[in-house]
Each structure stands twice: as structure tokens, then as C-alpha cells.
Amino acid sequence: MSSRNIQEDSYQTSRHQLEKNASEDILEKIIAGILFACALVSVLTTFGIILIIFQEAFAFFQQVSFAEFFLDTKWTPLFANRHFGVWPLINGTFLTTAIAMAVAIPLGLSSAIYLSEYAQPKVAAILRPAVELLSGIPTVVYGYFALLFVTPLLRNVVPLELFNALSAGLMMGVMITPTVGSISLDAIQAVPRSLREGAYALGITKLEAIFRVVLPAALSGIIASIILGVSRAVGETMTVVIAAGQQPKITINFAESVETMTAYMAQISGGDSPRGSLNYQTLYAVGALLFVITLALNIISYWVANRFKEKYD
Template sequence: MQNTNFRGELNQDGRSLEKRAGEDVPEKIIAVLLFCCALVSVLTTFGIVFIIFRVTFQFFQKVSLAQFFLDTQWTPLFAEKHFGIWPLINGTLLTTTIAMFVAIPLGLSAAIYLSEYASSKVSRILRPAVELLAGVPTVVFGYFALLFVTPMLRNFFPLEVFNALSAGLMTGIMVMPTIGSISLDALQSVPLSLREGAYAMGVTKLEVITRIIFPAALSGIAASIILGISRAVGETMIVVIAAGQQPRLSINPFQTVETMTAYMAQISGGDSPRGSLNYNTLYAVGAVLFLLTLTLNVISHWIANRYKEKY
């Protein structure tokens, strides 16, 4: 009798193991498919990086690093060629700085209002409206800057038709939802107990925001700002349309400038033959842009981990 029960238990355990093994097969297939999807993104990134730096190496076989980093003129398409990258970096940083003066105050103000002041009903309406800006095509922002913002500002400032100010302002409006959305998530992740404890001590709402909530969410806010800067640095259509294509080493926002992305768009749509020196400048500028945005993303990741509060 006992042997019969023992054999029955063995048979039941065997069927259970076979059932679990059968159930594991679809899960293993799904795991393999997900791994392949992740592998595609990784291989694509490595492929892009490999191509960029391979062609960049060919470029630096003809142009020295001193010419690239010490010259102050960028005229690779002229008869007298100069390959100084600084005018393009200057245009990129100038438009990005203007954009951040717009995006950071507006984005943080919107995040603080939606997190601490707005009712749930108002928040459900305003947050999608703010994030809707992220869905507007950047070419629309560019033509809005050229055809509306620039003519309006020319009534007050001596702007050129293409200028860094209009491009920077519209880039800031474009980046604002990124900073606002991520900052809002960071503010809302602060535990409610911190707010309640502060209010129980008689602290005002403004003091709670500035001295408790804001410092606790600092890592997320700082990361959102740096990610916003990365997006502004990599913006193309707005600066192509509104900022112009004249590389200039100047901090005057009323003048025409050219950014790194604008130059890359100019070359990629031009008549420079593949493999020529002019064509290779596209990859050299792209490598500098890649390293710049990579540095910003690494700093963002470091800040998020360094100052992250764990509750």
C-alpha cells in the first residue's frame, strides 16, 4: 500500500515537472526575443559610433588637430579652407544658453505649480496640455520663430533676419516640457510624510517647497535640466530655419550663427561627394557633438545617482 502511494506521488511529481517544463518553453522564447530586441539597439549604437569615428579618423589624416581645435574660422566649403570648430561650438552653446534661460524657469515653475498648488482636476487638464508641446514637430517651431518671433522682436531689437535669439527662445519652448515633466515626477516622488511633518511644525508652503521638497527632489531636477540641455544641443530644424548658416565666433544673440547640427544638415543635403574632405567634416562635427551629448548624459546619470535620496 505504501509502495503504491509512493509510486503515485512520483508520477504526480513527474507530471508536475513536465507541466512546468512545458510552461517554461514560452517564457524562454519570450526571454530570447526580448534579448534580441535589446541586442539590436546595442549593436545599432555601436555601429553608429564605429562609422562616425572611422570616418572622423580619415578626416584627421588630412586635417590636423591643431587646425581643428585652434583655428577660429570654419570655412570648409570656401576656396580658402579653414577647419576651426569653435564657431560651430559657439553657435551651439549660444542658442542652448538662451534656450535654458527660457526652459528652466518655465519648466520648474510649471512642475512646482502642478505638484504643490494645482488641484487634481486642474492638474489632469494642464499636464497633458504642457506635454503636448513635446509632440509639436520642431520644423513648426522653426518657422514660427522665423515668421512670427523674429518680426516681433525686430520691433525692439536690431535683429538680423536669421539670429540666435529667436532660435534659442523657440528651442527653450520646445525643451520646456522635458524639464517640466521629469521635474514634476521628481517632486511628486517626495514622500507625503515630509510635507505633513513640515506643516505640523508651522512651516509655510513656500518654505516647504524651497527647503524640503526641492532639495529632496534635486537629483531628478538636475537630471531633467541636463537632459534638456542635451536635447537643446542636438536640436536641428529650429536652428537650421531660424538661426541661419553663417559660422561666427560671437556671443551677440542678434546675429546670424550656425550650430553643429545646422552644419551637418547643410552638408548632408548638399553636393559634397561621398568620401571627399568636405563630406568627412560631417562626421568630424558629428563626433564632437556625440562626445558633447555623451558627456552631458554621463553627468546627468552621475548627479542622479550621487544625490538620489532613498526613503
């Protein structure tokens, strides 16, 4: 083969390679554009929701002052004698949330410790999906289970109203347990084994090593899981709508019926209030406040996870 033919073959090969690289570059740009469009849809949807919520909330606050909304202690926007104090709804929300976290924190953290430190790998491979399966149960099922089973059971021991904060909070706690447990488990498993071995070398027991070494090292992830669990509980709807009732009041008595912010929003969104009316706008005022609360909780969770994150070589 002559040197001229060799040069022509080399030229053709280089040309085909350049064309192939160019087509691959175009394909990658198309894929990147599609992925960017998908991400942009998510971002625009979020901004659209925020815009609508705060637009209607602004119309509400043109008729109801901030002082009346945040300082009044009665919430009766649907009655003839109207009051727009949001504190009864906040009280109901955080009362059920406190009960839920009193259940979710010990259950979730205990399950995370067991699956990480005590369970055999085969057992952990079975139990972890089983625990996380609790988060896949529809919340309406939790609500009816609380109303039809938990409340009658507890009324044999505690004098409860038919609709009460205790039953709703207990079932919310069970529902949130996978959130706390799964994130805490990831945080505990991220602790290097060298720390555990160093603790054992000092002669302490396994339980002491867990509470004195492992958990403090995983504290940022555990705290973040708890805050995310609180955020989930604050935003829960169907369980509290069915089991907690719709009586807005300021109380710490878990045996009484209360109304949460999400329960009120579900009540108004049923269609009884005409669009554009003041009653309808209360839905967005409460929704805006709920959005601010959950956003603050998520920011705190992110800050805690980064502020107290342990880094190991």
C-alpha cells in the same frame, strides 16, 4: 479504488505536471531569447553608428590636425580659403542652448511646482498631458513658427537679423520645457509628504516649504532634468537650421545669425559634397564632437542623479 490505481493516477498527474513545467520553461527561454535579441539589436545599432562616425572622423583627422580643428577660430570648409576651426559652430550651439535653457528652466520648474504643490488632482491630470504635448510637436514646426511669427514680432522691439539666435533659442526653450518640467515633477513628487508636514509644523508658509524643503530634497532630479534639457538643446537640428541661419561666427550677440553643429551637419548631408571628400568627412568630425558632448552631458546627469539622490525610509 486500489492502491495500485491510486499510485498510477498520482504518477500520471506528476508526469503531466512535469511536462507542463518543461513546456513553460521552454516557452520562457524562447521569450527571453527574443527579448535579448531585441536588446542586442539596439546595442549593435548604437555600436555601428559609433564605429561609422569615428571611422570617418579618423579619416578627417588624417588630413586636418587636431590643433587646426580645435584652435582655429574660422570655419570655412566649403570655401576656397579653407579653415577648419570648429569653435564658431560650438559658439552657435551653446549660444542658442543658453537662450533655450533661460526659457526652459523657469517655465519647466514653475510648471512642475504648480502641478505638484498647488494644482487640484483633476486640473493636474489635464494640464500635465497638455504640457507634455509640446514635446510631440515636430521640430520643423517650431522652426517655421520662430522664423515666420516670433522673429517678425521681436523685430518690432529688438533690431534682429532675419535669421538669429534669439528666435531659435526661444522656440527651443519652449520645446524643451516638457523635458525639464516632467522630470522635475517626478523628482518633486518623490519627496515624502512627511517632510512637508514637518515644515508646516514649524510654522513656515507653503511657499517657504517649497523653496527651503521640497526643492532642496528634489535637487538631484531637478539638476538631472536641466542637464538632459541641455543635451536635448545641443542636439536639436531643424529649429536652428530654419531660424538661426548658417553663418558660423564667434559671437555672443543673440541678434545675429549663427550656425550650430547640427545645422552644419544638415547642410552637408544635403548631398552637395561627394562621398569620401574632405567636405563630406567634416560631417563626421563635427558629429563625433557632438556625440562626445552629449555623452558627457548624459554621464554628468547620471552621476548627479546618483551622487545627490536623497533616500528616505
